[in-house]
Amino acid sequence: MEKSKFNLSNEMKIGLVVIAAIIVAFVGFRIMKDQPVFRQSNVLYTTFDRVDALLPGSVVHVKGLKIGTVKGIEYQVDSDNMLITLNITSTIPIPVGSKAKLVSPEVFGSVTVEIVRSNSAEQAEWESFLEGVTEQGLIDKFSEKGDEAIDKLNVSLTRLNGLMGKLDSSLYSDNRDKIGNTLSSFEKTGKDVQQLIERRKSDIDSMIISMSNAAQNFDELSEGNKAEVDSMLTSLKNASMELETLSKGLNKTTLSLNDILGKINEGTGTFGKMVNDESLYTNLDSLSFNLNELVKNIQKDPKKYLKHMRLVEVF
Numbered sequence: 330m331e332k333s334k335f336n337l338s339n340e341m342k343i344g345l346v347v348i349a350a351i352i353v354a355f356v357g358f359r360i361m362k363d364q365p366v367f368r369q370s371n372v373l374y375t376t377f378d379r380v381d382a383l384l385p386g387s388v389v390h391v392k393g394l395k396i397g398t399v400k401g402i403e404y405q406v407d408s409d410n411m412l413i414t415l416n417i418t419s420t421i422p423i424p425v426g427s428k429a430k431l432v433s434p435e436v437f438g439s440v441t442v443e444i445v446r447s448n449s450a451e452q453a454e455w456e457s458f459l460e461g462v463t464e465q466g467l468i469d470k471f472s473e474k475g476d477e478a479i480d481k482l483n484v485s486l487t488r489l490n491g492l493m494g495k496l497d498s499s500l501y502s503d504n505r506d507k508i509g510n511t512l513s514s515f516e517k518t519g520k521d522v523q524q525l526i527e528r529r530k531s532d533i534d535s536m537i538i539s540m541s542n543a544a545q546n547f548d549e550l551s552e553g554n555k556a557e558v559d560s561m562l563t564s565l566k567n568a569s570m571e572l573e574t575l576s577k578g579l580n581k582t583t584l585s586l587n588d589i590l591g592k593i594n595e596g597t598g599t600f601g602k603m604v605n606d607e608s609l610y611t612n613l614d615s616l617s618f619n620l621n622e623l624v625k626n627i628q629k630d631p632k633k634y635l636k637h638m639r640l641v642e643v644f
Contacts, residue, residue, distance in 0.1 A: 372400065373415045373453070375429035375442075375461040380411050383431065383440045389415050391444045396421055399442060413461070415442065424449040429459040 337345075377383075380402060389397040396419035403412040415429065426447035433440055444459070453459070526533075 371417045371455040373417060373423070373429075373455065373457060373459055375413050375415065375459045376405075376408070376410045377413060377431050377461045377463060378410050379463070380413070381431060381433055381440050381463075383413070383442070387439055388441045389417065389444065390441060391419075391421060391446060394421075395419075396444065413442070415459075417455075423453045423459075425451045425453045427453060427459055429461050431461065431463045433464060 383399060383402065385399050385401055387399040388395050389399060397415055397417040399413060400416035401412075401414040403414075404410075405412050413429070417423070423444060424447045426449045428445045428447075430443045430445055431440065432443050445462075
């Protein structure tokens, strides 16, 4: 059984091609105009005194979010300003009292229009006007600051020229001869030094040779006595270790002595009491005095004190 075939006439094919071309052209036109393909866009108007290279197709945004494009720019002769048609494709509501701000690029980029939304709860009607404001761009700021800087620079250059003129007249009128004499003295000194070096060149060469020989002899001496040098270094190292041990012992002795002196100052122990107890010192002093007196009396009259001893007969 044969399948039925659906044949299109040439007229039908041409009609379909034309319809497809119209659809493609319509879609392309809407896309090129940055307009929604399947829904109607909304329009707002604003005016600026100048546009600063604003072009149809430039971005319209709210805080950086694109909501549309510039649809048209028209110069109004009567009011001497620019009528800007804004094509809004976003559903973001725009309140009444919002403003359209012309934003200049910082350094590179294109001029854009920013919608500054108001706090009103009422929404703006489409095809209504928004107040247009112009933001001062970075180039304008640089231009103003540049004019101020140029004025200040001109004043500074004028003062600098005056100062250099005074310095020039001071140097080359009053001190010209002194400067010339100083330069001549420097030149003469340089020549004298050069002549001295040339005259003493042989002495300098011999001195360098002697120093080289001395260094070589020192190296040979060091190589020949390497064992003795190593032994000397070992002895010095041992002596250093012994000194370190002795230093540690002295530190311990010093700590012990400080501890003893601290106890003496606090009155601890017999010696501490003798040092800090004034009455004990007084008694000892009195006892010493009495003993001295007793010894003197015994020397003067020993019989008086030794009469009960047998040794008294000797006297």
